[in-house]
Amino acid sequence: MLFAAPALGQEADPLGWLTGYWCTQGGDGSQTCEHWAPTRGGVKLATAQTVRDGKSGFVEFLSIAVDGQPVALEVLxxxxxxxxxxxxxxxAPQEVTFENAAHDYPQRIHYWREGDILHAEIMKLDGSKPNRWDYRLRRP
Incomplete structure:
Protein backbone atom coordinates (compact mmCIF):
# COMPACT_ATOMS: atom_id res chain seq x y z
CA MET A 1 0.00 0.00 0.00
CA LEU A 2 1.27 3.43 -0.82
CA PHE A 3 -0.74 5.28 1.83
CA ALA A 4 -2.09 4.03 5.11
CA ALA A 5 -5.72 4.56 6.03
CA PRO A 6 -6.34 7.54 8.33
CA ALA A 7 -6.92 6.87 12.02
CA LEU A 8 -10.55 6.73 13.05
CA GLY A 9 -11.97 10.24 13.33
CA GLN A 10 -9.06 11.87 11.48
CA GLU A 11 -8.90 12.97 7.87
CA ALA A 12 -5.46 12.37 6.41
CA ASP A 13 -4.39 14.24 3.31
CA PRO A 14 -1.23 12.48 2.09
CA LEU A 15 -1.47 14.50 -1.12
CA GLY A 16 -2.15 17.79 0.69
CA TRP A 17 0.68 19.41 -1.26
CA LEU A 18 -1.56 19.21 -4.37
CA THR A 19 -4.32 21.23 -2.70
CA GLY A 20 -4.78 24.67 -4.23
CA TYR A 21 -5.75 26.65 -7.29
CA TRP A 22 -2.99 26.32 -9.88
CA CYS A 23 -2.74 28.20 -13.21
CA THR A 24 -0.35 28.41 -16.11
CA GLN A 25 -0.27 30.88 -18.98
CA GLY A 26 0.14 29.39 -22.47
CA GLY A 27 2.19 31.09 -25.18
CA ASP A 28 -0.96 31.26 -27.33
CA GLY A 29 -2.82 33.39 -24.76
CA SER A 30 -4.62 30.42 -23.24
CA GLN A 31 -4.74 29.75 -19.52
CA THR A 32 -5.01 26.31 -17.97
CA CYS A 33 -6.00 25.94 -14.31
CA GLU A 34 -6.36 22.95 -12.01
CA HIS A 35 -8.23 23.29 -8.72
CA TRP A 36 -7.38 20.52 -6.23
CA ALA A 37 -9.62 20.33 -3.15
CA PRO A 38 -8.49 18.92 0.20
CA THR A 39 -9.03 15.19 0.64
CA ARG A 40 -12.47 14.42 2.04
CA GLY A 41 -13.84 10.95 2.73
CA GLY A 42 -10.69 9.36 1.34
CA VAL A 43 -10.99 11.12 -2.04
CA LYS A 44 -9.19 14.14 -3.49
CA LEU A 45 -11.16 15.89 -6.27
CA ALA A 46 -10.00 18.31 -8.94
CA THR A 47 -11.21 20.20 -11.98
CA ALA A 48 -9.05 21.26 -14.90
CA GLN A 49 -9.97 23.82 -17.53
CA THR A 50 -8.29 25.64 -20.40
CA VAL A 51 -9.69 29.04 -21.45
CA ARG A 52 -8.63 30.84 -24.61
CA ASP A 53 -10.06 34.06 -26.01
CA GLY A 54 -12.72 34.01 -23.28
CA LYS A 55 -13.96 30.56 -24.29
CA SER A 56 -13.64 27.30 -22.44
CA GLY A 57 -11.71 24.65 -24.33
CA PHE A 58 -10.44 21.55 -22.55
CA VAL A 59 -12.33 20.50 -19.38
CA GLU A 60 -11.83 17.45 -17.16
CA PHE A 61 -12.66 16.19 -13.70
CA LEU A 62 -10.19 14.15 -11.66
CA SER A 63 -10.46 11.98 -8.57
CA ILE A 64 -7.70 10.38 -6.50
CA ALA A 65 -8.60 7.61 -4.03
CA VAL A 66 -6.44 7.90 -0.90
CA ASP A 67 -8.56 5.86 1.50
CA GLY A 68 -6.20 3.02 2.33
CA GLN A 69 -6.62 1.15 -0.95
CA PRO A 70 -3.86 1.36 -3.54
CA VAL A 71 -3.98 4.95 -4.71
CA ALA A 72 -5.56 5.51 -8.12
CA LEU A 73 -6.18 8.59 -10.23
CA GLU A 74 -9.41 8.52 -12.19
CA VAL A 75 -9.86 10.98 -15.02
CA LEU A 76 -13.64 11.18 -14.98
CA ALA A 92 7.59 10.62 -2.59
CA PRO A 93 7.13 13.81 -0.56
CA GLN A 94 5.49 16.33 -2.92
CA GLU A 95 5.58 13.93 -5.87
CA VAL A 96 3.35 11.20 -7.31
CA THR A 97 3.34 9.20 -10.56
CA PHE A 98 0.37 7.30 -12.00
CA GLU A 99 0.45 4.78 -14.87
CA ASN A 100 -1.92 2.79 -17.07
CA ALA A 101 -0.18 0.77 -19.81
CA ALA A 102 -3.54 -0.13 -21.41
CA HIS A 103 -4.53 3.53 -21.93
CA ASP A 104 -3.81 5.01 -25.37
CA TYR A 105 -2.54 8.41 -24.19
CA PRO A 106 -1.37 9.41 -21.75
CA GLN A 107 -0.01 6.28 -20.09
CA ARG A 108 1.95 8.09 -17.38
CA ILE A 109 0.85 11.14 -15.36
CA HIS A 110 3.43 12.72 -13.05
CA TYR A 111 2.85 15.57 -10.58
CA TRP A 112 5.51 17.22 -8.42
CA ARG A 113 5.70 20.44 -6.46
CA GLU A 114 8.58 22.87 -5.98
CA GLY A 115 7.53 25.74 -3.71
CA ASP A 116 4.63 27.61 -5.35
CA ILE A 117 5.06 25.73 -8.65
CA LEU A 118 3.13 22.55 -9.44
CA HIS A 119 4.53 20.60 -12.38
CA ALA A 120 2.39 18.15 -14.35
CA GLU A 121 3.73 15.93 -17.09
CA ILE A 122 2.01 13.34 -19.26
CA MET A 123 3.56 10.90 -21.71
CA LYS A 124 3.63 7.35 -23.06
CA LEU A 125 5.36 4.74 -20.85
CA ASP A 126 8.40 4.75 -23.14
CA GLY A 127 8.79 8.52 -22.52
CA SER A 128 7.52 9.55 -25.95
CA LYS A 129 4.97 12.30 -26.58
CA PRO A 130 5.74 14.28 -23.41
CA ASN A 131 3.62 17.31 -22.51
CA ARG A 132 4.35 19.45 -19.46
CA TRP A 133 2.60 22.24 -17.57
CA ASP A 134 4.13 24.44 -14.88
CA TYR A 135 1.36 25.86 -12.70
CA ARG A 136 1.67 28.73 -10.24
CA LEU A 137 -0.33 28.78 -7.03
CA ARG A 138 -3.11 31.39 -7.32
CA ARG A 139 -6.18 32.60 -5.52
CA PRO A 140 -9.42 31.57 -7.28
Whole structure:
Protein backbone atom coordinates (compact mmCIF):
# COMPACT_ATOMS: atom_id res chain seq x y z
CA MET A 1 0.00 0.00 0.00
CA LEU A 2 1.27 3.43 -0.82
CA PHE A 3 -0.74 5.28 1.83
CA ALA A 4 -2.09 4.03 5.11
CA ALA A 5 -5.72 4.56 6.03
CA PRO A 6 -6.34 7.54 8.33
CA ALA A 7 -6.92 6.87 12.02
CA LEU A 8 -10.55 6.73 13.05
CA GLY A 9 -11.97 10.24 13.33
CA GLN A 10 -9.06 11.87 11.48
CA GLU A 11 -8.90 12.97 7.87
CA ALA A 12 -5.46 12.37 6.41
CA ASP A 13 -4.39 14.24 3.31
CA PRO A 14 -1.23 12.48 2.09
CA LEU A 15 -1.47 14.50 -1.12
CA GLY A 16 -2.15 17.79 0.69
CA TRP A 17 0.68 19.41 -1.26
CA LEU A 18 -1.56 19.21 -4.37
CA THR A 19 -4.32 21.23 -2.70
CA GLY A 20 -4.78 24.67 -4.23
CA TYR A 21 -5.75 26.65 -7.29
CA TRP A 22 -2.99 26.32 -9.88
CA CYS A 23 -2.74 28.20 -13.21
CA THR A 24 -0.35 28.41 -16.11
CA GLN A 25 -0.27 30.88 -18.98
CA GLY A 26 0.14 29.39 -22.47
CA GLY A 27 2.19 31.09 -25.18
CA ASP A 28 -0.96 31.26 -27.33
CA GLY A 29 -2.82 33.39 -24.76
CA SER A 30 -4.62 30.42 -23.24
CA GLN A 31 -4.74 29.75 -19.52
CA THR A 32 -5.01 26.31 -17.97
CA CYS A 33 -6.00 25.94 -14.31
CA GLU A 34 -6.36 22.95 -12.01
CA HIS A 35 -8.23 23.29 -8.72
CA TRP A 36 -7.38 20.52 -6.23
CA ALA A 37 -9.62 20.33 -3.15
CA PRO A 38 -8.49 18.92 0.20
CA THR A 39 -9.03 15.19 0.64
CA ARG A 40 -12.47 14.42 2.04
CA GLY A 41 -13.84 10.95 2.73
CA GLY A 42 -10.69 9.36 1.34
CA VAL A 43 -10.99 11.12 -2.04
CA LYS A 44 -9.19 14.14 -3.49
CA LEU A 45 -11.16 15.89 -6.27
CA ALA A 46 -10.00 18.31 -8.94
CA THR A 47 -11.21 20.20 -11.98
CA ALA A 48 -9.05 21.26 -14.90
CA GLN A 49 -9.97 23.82 -17.53
CA THR A 50 -8.29 25.64 -20.40
CA VAL A 51 -9.69 29.04 -21.45
CA ARG A 52 -8.63 30.84 -24.61
CA ASP A 53 -10.06 34.06 -26.01
CA GLY A 54 -12.72 34.01 -23.28
CA LYS A 55 -13.96 30.56 -24.29
CA SER A 56 -13.64 27.30 -22.44
CA GLY A 57 -11.71 24.65 -24.33
CA PHE A 58 -10.44 21.55 -22.55
CA VAL A 59 -12.33 20.50 -19.38
CA GLU A 60 -11.83 17.45 -17.16
CA PHE A 61 -12.66 16.19 -13.70
CA LEU A 62 -10.19 14.15 -11.66
CA SER A 63 -10.46 11.98 -8.57
CA ILE A 64 -7.70 10.38 -6.50
CA ALA A 65 -8.60 7.61 -4.03
CA VAL A 66 -6.44 7.90 -0.90
CA ASP A 67 -8.56 5.86 1.50
CA GLY A 68 -6.20 3.02 2.33
CA GLN A 69 -6.62 1.15 -0.95
CA PRO A 70 -3.86 1.36 -3.54
CA VAL A 71 -3.98 4.95 -4.71
CA ALA A 72 -5.56 5.51 -8.12
CA LEU A 73 -6.18 8.59 -10.23
CA GLU A 74 -9.41 8.52 -12.19
CA VAL A 75 -9.86 10.98 -15.02
CA LEU A 76 -13.64 11.18 -14.98
CA UNK A 77 -14.33 13.26 -18.05
CA UNK A 78 -11.29 14.00 -20.19
CA UNK A 79 -12.90 16.64 -22.38
CA UNK A 80 -15.95 14.47 -22.96
CA UNK A 81 -13.98 11.29 -23.64
CA UNK A 82 -14.12 8.00 -21.75
CA UNK A 83 -12.89 7.83 -18.16
CA UNK A 84 -9.41 6.49 -17.47
CA UNK A 85 -7.98 4.93 -14.31
CA UNK A 86 -4.28 5.20 -13.45
CA UNK A 87 -2.59 3.36 -10.59
CA UNK A 88 0.02 5.11 -8.44
CA UNK A 89 3.41 3.54 -9.08
CA UNK A 90 5.61 6.03 -7.25
CA UNK A 91 5.10 8.38 -4.34
CA ALA A 92 7.59 10.62 -2.59
CA PRO A 93 7.13 13.81 -0.56
CA GLN A 94 5.49 16.33 -2.92
CA GLU A 95 5.58 13.93 -5.87
CA VAL A 96 3.35 11.20 -7.31
CA THR A 97 3.34 9.20 -10.56
CA PHE A 98 0.37 7.30 -12.00
CA GLU A 99 0.45 4.78 -14.87
CA ASN A 100 -1.92 2.79 -17.07
CA ALA A 101 -0.18 0.77 -19.81
CA ALA A 102 -3.54 -0.13 -21.41
CA HIS A 103 -4.53 3.53 -21.93
CA ASP A 104 -3.81 5.01 -25.37
CA TYR A 105 -2.54 8.41 -24.19
CA PRO A 106 -1.37 9.41 -21.75
CA GLN A 107 -0.01 6.28 -20.09
CA ARG A 108 1.95 8.09 -17.38
CA ILE A 109 0.85 11.14 -15.36
CA HIS A 110 3.43 12.72 -13.05
CA TYR A 111 2.85 15.57 -10.58
CA TRP A 112 5.51 17.22 -8.42
CA ARG A 113 5.70 20.44 -6.46
CA GLU A 114 8.58 22.87 -5.98
CA GLY A 115 7.53 25.74 -3.71
CA ASP A 116 4.63 27.61 -5.35
CA ILE A 117 5.06 25.73 -8.65
CA LEU A 118 3.13 22.55 -9.44
CA HIS A 119 4.53 20.60 -12.38
CA ALA A 120 2.39 18.15 -14.35
CA GLU A 121 3.73 15.93 -17.09
CA ILE A 122 2.01 13.34 -19.26
CA MET A 123 3.56 10.90 -21.71
CA LYS A 124 3.63 7.35 -23.06
CA LEU A 125 5.36 4.74 -20.85
CA ASP A 126 8.40 4.75 -23.14
CA GLY A 127 8.79 8.52 -22.52
CA SER A 128 7.52 9.55 -25.95
CA LYS A 129 4.97 12.30 -26.58
CA PRO A 130 5.74 14.28 -23.41
CA ASN A 131 3.62 17.31 -22.51
CA ARG A 132 4.35 19.45 -19.46
CA TRP A 133 2.60 22.24 -17.57
CA ASP A 134 4.13 24.44 -14.88
CA TYR A 135 1.36 25.86 -12.70
CA ARG A 136 1.67 28.73 -10.24
CA LEU A 137 -0.33 28.78 -7.03
CA ARG A 138 -3.11 31.39 -7.32
CA ARG A 139 -6.18 32.60 -5.52
CA PRO A 140 -9.42 31.57 -7.28
Missing amino acids: SPDGGPAGRFRAVRH
